[in-house]
Amino acid sequence: MQLTPTTPSPTSAASAPAGRSGTRRRRTLVAGLLATAAAAALTTVAVPGAQAADNPYERGPAPTTSSIEAVRGSYAVSQTSVSSLSVTGFGGGTIYYPTSTADGTFGAVAISPGFTAYQSSIAWLGPRLASQGFVVFTIDTNTTLDQPDSRGRQLLAALDYLTQRSSVRGRIDTSRLGVMGHSMGGGGTLEAAKSRPSLQAAIPLTGWNLDTSWPEITTPTLVIGADGDTVAPVASHSEPFYQSLPSSLDKAYLELNNASHFTPNTSDTTIAKYSISWLKRFIDNDTRYEQFLCPIPRPSLTIEEYRGTCPHTS
Structure with missing residues (x-):
């Protein structure tokens, strides 16, 4: 004044x-x-x-389109393996985390693979997200045949291990956690968000679940589907997931163009760009990333359709 x-x-x-x-x-x-x-x-x-001081959780420099599309962000990343023999409730995995502690603690994300798959199928997301300022845990499930409800419980068990027992627990802000998963792991992501409302973000990737109604979820959720998915077609999975989420919820639906059910198994710039933006916006409450989510992204060579609630309220 x-x-x-x-x-x-x-x-x-x-x-x-x-x-x-x-x-x-x-x-x-x-x-x-x-x-x-x-x-x-x-x-x-x-x-x-x-x-x-309004947002003490901002991490990293101001984002640009090129910075969130890059294969690596501004943080150097280290990783550590977690044996299945040393944990209970899930099958072990790999933790990726920013090497520096100069910025304090970080939000954390657990990611589940899909039916018959191992963590190697989603491993690319580990360093890509961690280099943007998150602790990321790509997990193996107890068996490769576990169904979505089981994978949801395993995602939560992995977060509990990560924040309570892991060697990097001191680097994590336990109030800023999220979940992701592919296929049945995507279905498990919805199960985890339903079971633990304190989660700050959920991202099912070409998710599969026989339960298509999720009005109980209060976690900001980005549903990512694929126009060419024949395993979990968007008309019977991702679209009903999104439509059933409460209208008052911060939510979005991204349908990938010229993509298949297995597109999330390899490095994908569009998946990374919007996943990073969603996690930053809702786990870190970093409104600098709002620009990539609102106004609604338009159809493009990689986006078949995008729907969402804008502006975001959380």
């Missing part, structure tokens, strides 16, 4: 007593004006700091 000092009128200045008393008054007036100006300057300087 800019303060405008009140200056004396010529009449009042002319009527001021002469001599030492007048001199003292003029000095007092000048000193007061200088103090007011200094206070205003201090207020102006303090504003950027106050604005920065």
Whole structure:
């Protein structure tokens, strides 16, 4: 706020007593004006700091289209393997995390593979997301045949291990967690979000689940489907998933163009771009990423369709 000092009128200045008393008054007036100006300057300087403190969870530089489409973000990444013999409730996996601790703690994401698949099928997401400022746990399931409800429980067990027992637990903010998964792992993502409303973000990738109604979910959810999916066709899976989510929820539906059920198994710029934006926006509450989600992205060579609730409310 800019303060405008009140200056004396010529009449009042002319009527001021002469001599030492007048001199003292003029000095007092000048000193007061200088103090007011200094206070205003201090207020102006303090504003950027106050604005920065509004969101203590921002991590990394201001995003650009090229930065979220890049194969790697601004953070160097380390990884550690977790043996299935050392955990309960899921099948072990690999943790990817920013090497530096200079920025404090990070949000975390657990990711499940699909039916008959192993963590290797989703491994590309580990370093790609971690390099943007997340701790990422790509997991193996107890068996490759586990159904979505089981995979949902395993995702939550993996998050519990990650935040309570893992070697990187001190790097994680336990209030900022999310889940992702492919195929039946995508169905498991919805199960996990339903079971644990405290999750901040959910992203099912070409998800499969016989349950297509999810009105109980309160976690911001990005549903990603594929126009050429014959295993979990969008008309019977991803679209009903999205439509059944509450209308009041921050939600979006991205249908990939010229893509198949297995597109999420290999490095994909469109999946990465919108997954990063969604996770940043809702796990980190980083509104700098809102620009990539709202206004609604238009159809393109890689996007068949995008629907969403804009502007976001969370």
